[in-house]
Amino acid sequence: MKRYDSTATIPRWDGKKVYVTTQYPIVEPQDSDAIVISNDADYLDNLAYKYYNDPTLWWVIALVNNLGKGRMSVPPGRQLRIPTNINDILVQFNTLNYNSQ
Numbered sequence: 001m002k003r004y005d006s007t008a009t010i011p012r013w014d015g016k017k018v019y020v021t022t023q024y025p026i027v028e029p030q031d032s033d034a035i036v037i038s039n040d041a042d043y044l045d046n047l048a049y050k051y052y053n054d055p056t057l058w059w060v061i062a063l064v065n066n067l068g069k070g071r072m073s074v075p076p077g078r079q080l081r082i083p084t085n086i087n088d089i090l091v092q093f094n095t096l097n098y099n100s101q
Contacts, residue, residue: 044061
């Protein structure tokens with residue numbers, strides 16, 4: 001699978017296809033969210049696998065915890081919020097990115 005296979009494109013004025021900017025939903029805190037304290041061995045993809053059984057959902061944890069782009073490791077001792085309403089988040093994500101085109 002190529003890196004941009006699932007990335008949406010739109011035609012530009014000159015007919016060339018350009019990639020659409022990915023939109024992320026606003027994820028409000030819920031009473032059902034899990035709260036964990038990170039340790040030295042925590043990585044976003046491992047946490048996503050542990051809580052969602054899908055390492056590709058690492059971006060959800062990064063988004064709600066304002067973790068910068070470009071790093072998968074989590075600073076030790078940081079309190080992390082892990083949303084449990086993952087299906088609602090994915091519906092919002094898909095609505096923002098795939099239903100508006």
